[in-house]
Amino acid sequence: MTRSIIIVLDSVGIGEMPDAGKYGDVGSHTLGNIAKYIGGLELPNLAKLGLGNIDKIQGVQAQAEPIGSYGKMAEASLGKDTTSGHWEIAGVILDKALPTFPQGFPQEFIRRYEQAIGRGVIGNEVASGTEIIQRLGEEHVRTGKPIVYTSADSVFQVAAHEDVIPLQELMRFCRLARELLTDELQVGRVIARPFLGQAGQFYRTPNRHDFALEPPGKTLLDYITDHGLAVNAVGKIRDIYAGRGITDFIPTKNNMEGVDKTLEYMTTTSGGLIMANLVDFDMVYGHRNNVQGYAEALQAFDQRLPELLSRLRPDDLLIITADHGCDPTTQGTDHTREYVPLLAYGHKIKNGVNLGVRSTFADLGATVAEYLEVEPLSVGTSFWPEIRKD
Template sequence: MKEAVPRRVILIVLDSVGIGELPDAGDYGDSGSYTLGNIARERGGLNLPHLEKLGLGRINSIIGVPAVPDPEGCFGKMAEQSSGKDTTSGHWEIAGVILERALPTFPHGFPKEFIKRYEEAIGRKVIGNEVASGTEIIQRLGEEHVRTGRPIVYTSADSVFQVAAHEEIIPLPELMRICQTARTMLTDELQVGRVIARPFLGEVGHFYRTSNRHDFALEPPHKILLEYIEERGLEVCAVGKIKDIYAGRGVTHHVTSKGNMESVDKTLDYMEKLEKGLIMTNLVDFDMLYGHRNDVEGYARALQEFDARLPEIYAALRSEDMLIITADHGCDPTMPSTDHSREYVPLLVYGPGLKKGVDLGVRSTFADLGATVAEYLETEPLKNGMSFYASIFEEDD
């Protein structure tokens, strides 16, 4: 009898790389959003030869990325069934959690009554309480923060409560304490997806964020894919903000990273060491540096830089590996808004032992991906999602 080879899944989430508006995009103010397609149109095309060979151009029309007749991967797109267009809800749905109610956002800042209670709880007045870019607000309010010791509270288009503080004014342990206090207090209609500690250093006019960020995530409402995998006795290796998004649940190893390319490096490190289980990576630069800042050229460059790394990932694959490339929502930098966009996300699946060129169609939920990973790694079935495992797996004769 042929000895079973340990199976691994390498799941890479290209944060915000959407592939066309969902039918209900208009309800979110996102009509016309198409992150990949609009970037390609605005610049006269994208050069993504390796994603092209996987079948990216077969999913939707993208200038410069033709629909190849014989893709090396399986391809399709997924609709988000959860309400909203948030990082947390997108990742949770991949892991089998579907939210009926969108996580709350605060386009006008948090209620004054809550801020007053929060100030009393942490023993400090705060400044800010507005929607802002994290890099911009520390330049604008950093001097006042240093002078007064008041932490900077702000939010974004995402469901987040962010607290920025200079590490020499509010030491990291104290910043973590006041963020944990916020996490405890933000309940019911104020129950944001993440409370984020945003420490920074530097002098007036030259403040910069440090790598000591920490996310205090909302707990998923029920068991997630990562926990099923851990319970099966397999490893779950998280790269980037994955551990924080899932509140650490099911994660057996994790590593932080700065930027997309370092995240790819650390993914490759795990691929060298991991025997069986899941490696899950979030490439945040697409969203954080380019989508939210309407930087079309930067976004295009980041896409091409990732594409150029795919041969290294292919070379590290073992015979029973499954590589999945997807996203969690859109963030179209060509649109007037700097918000996330309600879009389909691409679904590209490749592996030495998998079928090639299978059209996976339009999946009704991101949870189909999680259900497939669960079946491939032989865990218990997820609560949500329909596996496409049988469509892509080559059975032994």
């Protein structure tokens, strides 16, 4: 049975889009700027697929004969959010950006939320998640008030010490927020951000959970499951699509576990879609401006890539991409409006096809739909005819 594997390298952008200025992201180039900063990235396996043929990345050589097909994709949706990026990959393009709250959430809403959870909150500002728990964590531990914050993305985040507000209670607080955030306040994700530690040494735990909106239209995942095929989700994919169109899922705590679980599905499943999100690039390194850590994470994934390629079956199509940028070399800590890389590989795939600049991430979803012979997406242009071996 035919099978496709999509691996989303969360936030691994490949250069500013033409409208980056509207988002304050001129000069952003997650891969390129990281490479310059550290004096060159060593990504030999991604280079073999054609990564260096997409754009100039110091240390990543363009190949005369790459073994994969390559290109980059522009985001047609407004915004630079995880939710909109993943939805667009699966065929849902947003013509209106999900709401953001650069001044924090309206006080009227905060009062309603406090009443719903039965306690006050602190924060309600735009902040880095790691910074705000250091700054407000001690007050939270003393008062029991959860920390509420947001970012440049469409998110409502609730941070709490696991010894002060148990995980089950934190998840209840987040579900209540999801129910209350309606109409013009309907953010893409409500995120539980548990942490542990002592004053001055608080640290986030891997027990985060995203409570996402349901996609407003039918997605690639829905088309696949409607056709009777399996959709296996790795990492936060299930959260991003609000569980819809997914037949099985495995949560993960880091990139390497994400690779491990993807390999497990590649061993145990026979057809349909395996879709994985590797979140560390974004959550651990991009948002924390940790350039060296980001580079090391890229190189660690590259070292695991041969395992993924060796596990491919004759009827598999592997696609590696991203959902937005998060350039850690910039002053801010938010996502960046960038193109994302597009790498396709499989035994039935032509080598070295330049797929150019795709006008929407949905071209990826349209390609997978055609490859799996399910109902076509309503948007996107399949590049399967361009890469299919005769």
